[in-house]
Amino acid sequence: MAANNIPPSGFEKDQIFGMAEKELEYRVDLFNKMTQTCFNKCVDNRYKESELNMGENSCIDRCVSKYWHVTNLIGQLLGTGRPPM
Amino acid sequence: MDKSMLAGLESLPEADQQRMAAMMEQVQIRDSLRMYNSLVEKCFTDCVDTFKHKSLQKQEETCVKRCAEKFLKHSMRVGMRYAELNQGAPTQD
Numbered sequence: 254m255a256a257n258n259i260p261p262s263g264f265e266k267d268q269i270f271g272m273a274e275k276e277l278e279y280r281v282d283l284f285n286k287m288t289q290t291c292f293n294k295c296v297d298n299r300y301k302e303s304e305l306n307m308g309e310n311s312c313i314d315r316c317v318s319k320y321w322h323v324t325n326l327i328g329q330l331l332g333t334g335r336p337p338m
Numbered sequence: 339m340d341k342s343m344l345a346g347l348e349s350l351p352e353a354d355q356q357r358m359a360a361m362m363e364q365v366q367i368r369d370s371l372r373m374y375n376s377l378v379e380k381c382f383t384d385c386v387d388t389f390k391h392k393s394l395q396k397q398e399e400t401c402v403k404r405c406a407e408k409f410l411k412h413s414m415r416v417g418m419r420y421a422e423l424n425q426g427a428p429t430q431d
Contacts, residue, residue, distance in 0.1 A: 296412060303403065
């Protein structure tokens with residue numbers, strides 16, 4: 254983080270930790286939303302059995318992949334600073 | 339939450355490592371509690387529809403158990419796939 258060799262001040266350190274905490278919470282939130290969304294889209298809610306069947310497994314894999322792509326895409330769109338079209 | 343988040347922390351001074359570890363533990367606890375509540379909400383919503391009795395019927399109980407097991411297995415699978423994507427591992431379409 255520090256471009257020079259001077260250690261960060263107490264205030265700067267707090268800022269860095271604050272950012273790290275926000276980043277971590279973002280990742281946890283992303284994972285949770287991904288999990289909820291893909292469960293709702295892929296898993297039959299009649300719960301006929303406690304195992305995931307092959308179709309559900311494939312769906313989950315693809316759902317996670319697509320969710321990941323959407324995350325990156327939105328990230329790019331937001332990252333340019335212009336409002337997304 | 340995966341172990342790869344702990345990697346890269348070793349280069350930090352001891353006090354900072356402890357601070358990061360404590361912060362991550364806090365987030366983890368909060369997340370576990372949140373997961374507990376949302377799992378209850380989900381399985382209740384999907385499995386319980388009638389209120390003729392105060393106690394759960396056998397069928398409702400079975401449904402809730404399957405719901406919870408399914409969700410936990412699903413969550414593990416999502417975690418695996420997510421970790422693969424994070425590492426940039428190429429996967430079949």
